Each structure stands twice: as C-alpha cells, then as structure tokens.
Amino acid sequence: MDIPPRHSDHETHASCALRSRGDDCRFCGVRHLSICQALNINELDQLEKMASDSVFEERAVLFREEDEVSSVFNLTAGVARLIRSLPDGRRQVTGFALPGDFLGISLEKTWRYTAEAVTPLVACRFRRSNFEAFSEKNPHLIKKMHEFASQELNMAQDHMVLLGRLTAEEKLASFLVEMKKRWARVAGHEPGLIRLPMGRQDIADYLGLTIETVSRVINQMQRDRKLVIVPDGVRFVDQSYFDDLAL
Amino acid sequence: MDIPPRHSDHETHASCALRSRGDDCRFCGVRHLSICQALNINELDQLEKMASDSVFEERAVLFREEDEVSSVFNLTAGVARLIRSLPDGRRQVTGFALPGDFLGISLEKTWRYTAEAVTPLVACRFRRSNFEAFSEKNPHLIKKMHEFASQELNMAQDHMVLLGRLTAEEKLASFLVEMKKRWARVAGHEPGLIRLPMGRQDIADYLGLTIETVSRVINQMQRDRKLVIVPDGVRFVDQSYFDDLAL
DNA sequence: CGCCATGTTGATTTCTATCAAATTGAGTGG
C-alpha cells in the first residue's frame, strides 16, 4: 500500500499504512462485510471500474448535512462519526461507521447527517449517479442495500431504547458491548481489546450524556474492577457485569 | 363499508365504520400514501388477489417482538403503537403507525417490535411469503420499499436527536408538530385539530419521559396559552412558539 | 520543557423522576 491505487483521488497525503480496497475488489478486506457481498466476480469487475479510493485524515469532513449526495462511500479502514446538529450547537452522534459500513445507503438526494473521520480513514468511493445506475441494473444489489438499511433501522431502534430508557451506567455498558461486537466482525482486531478511537465527547453525544458523566461512569467502572482503561480503548474484566447491564 | 369485504379475516367484529381498502385497491384511500404508489393498475390487481382486510379492536396486538413475520400490513385506518420492551418492563415506543404506513418493510424473519392498536384499526394484510415473492418479481416495489425504509431511518435519526438532546418542553413541542404534519397527509383530517388518540403513557414512552412530566408540560402550555386541550387532541394557539421549539 | 487539547474530579444546581393524592371522565348497572 505504498503506491497509491490507480483511481485514487486523495483528500490528503496521509500515510497509506491502512487497509483498503487497493486496486482489486476481489481482494478487498471488507468485501464480505459490505454491500459488495451481493455481487458476483463479473459484477464486482464492473463496479470496480467506477470505484476510487479516498483517503481522509483525522477530523476531515467526508460530507455535511444538507450537502448534495454526489458520492457514496464504502468504508474500508478507519472510523467515522455520523452527526446531527441543532442550530444552537447541541449534537447527537447517530452512529459510528466502521470498516464495511456503507454511507449513502438511502440513495436520497441530500445527506441527512454529517460524517467526519475519527481516525485516518479509507473509503471506496462511487459517484452517486454511477452507483445508482449500476444498482438500477442489479436488483439483487438493491435488495442487499435494503437489507443493510433494515439492519440500520433496527440498530436505530435499539438506540432509541438506549437514549430514552437506560441509565448512564446502562448506556455506557451497552455502548461498550456494542463496540466489542462490532470490532469482532472487522478483520485484524485484537480480541479482548475494545478499541475506542472516538473521544469522550463523541461517546457522550452518542449516548445523550455529557462528557463529565461519561468520564465518571467509565472511571467508576475501572475502580469497581469491571474494566481497565488502556491506550485507545478498554478491556473487560467482568464480562457478566456488562452482559447483565447492556440492552 | 357495512358489508365486510370478500377476503376479510376479521380479528374482531368491531364496527366497520372505518375507511379501508374495501375490495378494490384502485379506490384505496391510502394508496397514494403507501407502498402501493409504486404499482400500476395491472400490478395492483395482482397484489389485490393476495390481500385481505384485517380489523383490530383497540388494544389488540397485531404482532409481538420476536414473533415470526407471517404477515405484513399496510395500515388503512386507525393508529398503532410500535413498542420495544426491556425485561424489567421499561418501554420505548419507537413510533406510531398512521394510515398509509407499512409494517414489515424490512422483510426480516422476526418482528423487532410489538405493534398494538391504539384505536380500532384496519390493515391490508399480505402473507409474507406471497408478498416477498411478488416483490421479488417487481424490482420497482423493492425500490419503493427501500425508499420507505430510508424515510423511516431518517425519522429514527430525528428521534434520536429528540431523545438524546431535547428538553421535556422541546420534546413535547416536536411531537405535536410531528403529529400535526403527519395527520395533514391523511385524508379526512380536520385541519387545526391535532388528533392524539394515544394515551399520555404512550406519549411518555415515545419521548423518553414519564406520564407526569408529559401531563405537566402539556398543561403548562395550555396555561401559557400556547395550545388548548380538546377531546382527542390539542389545538395550537401559538404556532410560532412550537415552530421555534421543535426540532 | 512547556503548551494546549483532552480527560478527570469535585461542588453544586437543576430538571425530571418518583412517590402520593386528588380529580376527571367514560362506561355500568341499579
């Protein structure tokens, strides 16, 4: 990955020591996790001709709420936060996108949320018009996109329960269990380590809490020997404590 | 509507003074609001052969979380609450279904929420296997279902902001504005009246509040001359107050 | 080494939940 891929339109010149599609969808590390699992080798070849790798550095904005959807993205490496903002600055993080996640599943004309890189990230990028035309010709891709959207809707409903009805402690436990499960699907993760590349403020905005409460609850969990805080994340000490509390 | 429709499989013998598909999709009052808008007259005829009108009385359960999805529903009259429950009894109402809304959009194997009739209701019912087979042959129906699912996802994200970041007063204002907008799409509504057929507890469980807080906030709004409480709903007195507060 | 963003900890306030009681109102049967 020292040589930028052919179709690359780098947003930045950040180091390329990141997994990505490279130049061949057949060897893509996130293919089996992503929308592309719906495609056969032949269709993959067609799609590949429309793809370009985009690299974003930490804090870069992939797109903003209200922006026209000119491209859709398939995350291959890194983490993004998805944000809705209120006019007075209050934020709700509606989700974190991990490798394999697709941004633009809805095929709407404008983005309904802002996406920012939490870590350096790589995404397989398609022009919306191309991608939509391709999907128009491949009904099973639409079906797969619908499956992914349904799964997202399901997660959104889970999150409503969390936001509406859980205590701060339950929210944190649920979040950590969720991140543990989601990282387990991503190749190359260290089992046992729950990576938390996002800051405390992002976690707070995801859980409908303040940064102080997030900090207090996590540190209390550490004092109670439920977990240990490590660089870039946490490790569970008492898994059953989390299983009992989590949604 | 005094004579039950041909394919009817009534859950109850409740009065039929309710709008419904009747026996002909072409005259269905919610067609233009529903998934069926994707279909031409010919396709509508095919779909009609698979449809049956179901009638549910107040409080009836359409289906429960975890149940197998044996039928999907297109609501033609009445209101349903969609509920996720925690083991200890805490509830989150994830949404209210109004005429034109489709239940089963995701085509998953099991329901992820419980649906209960808030009012007597009528739904156009399809066996899941039939509906799925039909959609398999009609890619534009899948596309339309995907559009509807995307719209629901969008509403779910709005609701996350509400649950995570709004105050009780803002939550109520947003809810009332949302209901006003949604009823405006349904034929036969009285403009100006915001119908609230659901009880205070349902509203509380939708907004992540308690029944007491919902009651207090609405009654305070009435004392402040922002709205008046009327049988079966409210009327706005100061629309701009709500526009300013709502999400 | 020191700077600045990020995170932690402490003190206090506030909003909403909880607990408790009164009120309303729809449905029932005398």
Place this chain on the structure above:
DNA sequence: CCACTCAATTTGATAGAAATCAACATGGCG
C-alpha cells in the same frame, strides 16, 4: 337518570440522577 367504579390524568411534594460550573491532571507534541 344518576350513583358507582375503575382507569386515565392531573397536581403536589420530595428525591435523585445527571447537568452544570469550576478546577485540576494528563499526555501528546512542537
């Protein structure tokens, strides 16, 4: 028609969880 019942709602008093306000600590990086 009117008392009665029971559920739903409203109102009041108090408690409590998390927010806010305010330092302080940490740690990555020039």
